[in-house]
Amino acid sequence: MKCIVPVIALFAMLAPGASAQTTDPATKELIEKLLSRIDSLEKRVAELEKGTVAATAAATPAPVKAAQPSAAQAVHMSHEAAPVPQAATPETAPPVYPVLKIEGFGDLDFSATNLHGTAGGFGAQTLLAPHSGFEEGQFTLHFSSALSPKVTVFGETTLTARSDAGTGTPPAPGFNAEVERIIVRYDLNDYFKLSFGRYHTPINYWNTAFHHGQWLQTTISRPEMTQFGGSFIPVHFVGTLVEGETPAGGLNLNYDFGLGNGRGQVLSRGGDFSDINNNRAWLTNLFIKPDALYGLQLGGSVYHDSLNPLNAPAAREWIQSGHIVWQKETPEFIAEFANVSHQPVSGGPTSNSQAFYVQTAYRLPWFQKLWKPYYRFELIHVPRSDAIFRSVVPDFHASTAGIRYDITTFAAFKFEYRHYVRRDGPGIFGFFGQTSFTF
């Protein structure tokens, strides 16, 4: 950049006014100085070229530009797409495995509600607490590691603040550590990928789109039907999945077929340590992303399991769900529906519980596009005849209105107001705040 100064000066002189021939001795002197400077620069360039040639002759690989990272230093995109040099291996050298990458997510929350007592059935992450205050959300670490070009391991662990995670009596606040996901996947090609592990059950959109990355989702919390710690759908699934994608004439059909342990005796928990019966859960999930409507995703799922809950009779569970999503931000639109059927094994009527939510948001075109207001309506209906759900899943409908402000590309503030109308309890309203980020 040192050469900018003489260049600018010369530009000024070459301009019409300056190029008029003048006999002004001062100008003449300046010109001579600049010409002399150019001569010295020319000499310097020649010397450098000479040096480069010599260096090139000495080095076997192709010359590398000094001012730019070399091809060998090409890097996978970091958060800022900043250069994070890899080992300076030759360009054609095979990659060294495993290649581990770690990303983190975190959030800190504030809640103030009119709740006096416990909010029965709502997941812990819904932030419905009887006292206002700050809450440490989740500290999430995500690992991805390529073991070979076709084999990859993914992991997600969380540290979650809880009121009863500490030891002693009475239970003290502390943190729960959890392996949320651990997946090893073998890719045959785009059409067939086989994996084993602990997943977020791929039977609805939100559960597999945002995982524990609060920063990724527009709102502060998940819809209750797919809430962590909630019981409406099985959030986790331990077993095996076959997945893939086929163009299907521009529809881009994606599929998941899964077989694994069903829910645990505590319905909100997966079968991490074997199944609780000899009937595996299975699932089928299909969705399309049509080329003609870039941004649209449309899909549905079926899930089946046999339940042996702690405080309810054994039952067969069927879940049918569907979703429609417009993945852009002007507007953003997510809607999901799920029906959960419970058929008591001992006989008796089948009960059906339903849940849905509709969420929309819009990234405003002003203020550097940093603001995104949003609204969500959600509903869960549990008939009193559903012995499995009636004591652990709340029957309610709720509205959430809020705004998200992206303070940087990788951190956001969110503020929202929620109002819950419950069938079996007084209404709840509250204000919530969150800062969430990735690192």
Next chain:
Amino acid sequence: MNTIKGTFSRRAALVMALSAVCFPGSSAPQGTDIAIVVRPDLPVDNLSFAELRRLFLGDRQYWTSNLRVTLLVRAPGARERDVVLKDIYQMSEAQFKQYWIAKVFRAEAASGPRIVYSNEMAAELVAAMPGAVSFVEADQVPKGLKVIKINGLLPGQKDYPLH
């Protein structure tokens, strides 16, 4: 006087050359088509625009069962990147970064695209890595690389979609 005038004429070309060195960005022609480049031995010559989008979105990850796609993307600030974000991804810079963070977090990809800092670097890596695909200004495609047709069109042809 004539000497000085002659010197100015002689030096004018040098000044232009120096300015081109000092301000390389300013010399990039606006509106030049962007070429999609791969190794000549890649068994693909033509992609529809939708297929190209799926490739760049990381939805299509294999050329063939034994050949994985390696996506090379210019660092922020390059016009080529701006064109690809606008025409293929239809995303802002922030949305693009968030997209790939989410993609990896969802276990849909082991990593995001590799970042390259110049067309020369992109070309060098594409030539060296089987399955690599990148994009460069059409008038800067180096010898030895294959330009993929988009919707049957090469850069410079009418209705070519990337410019």
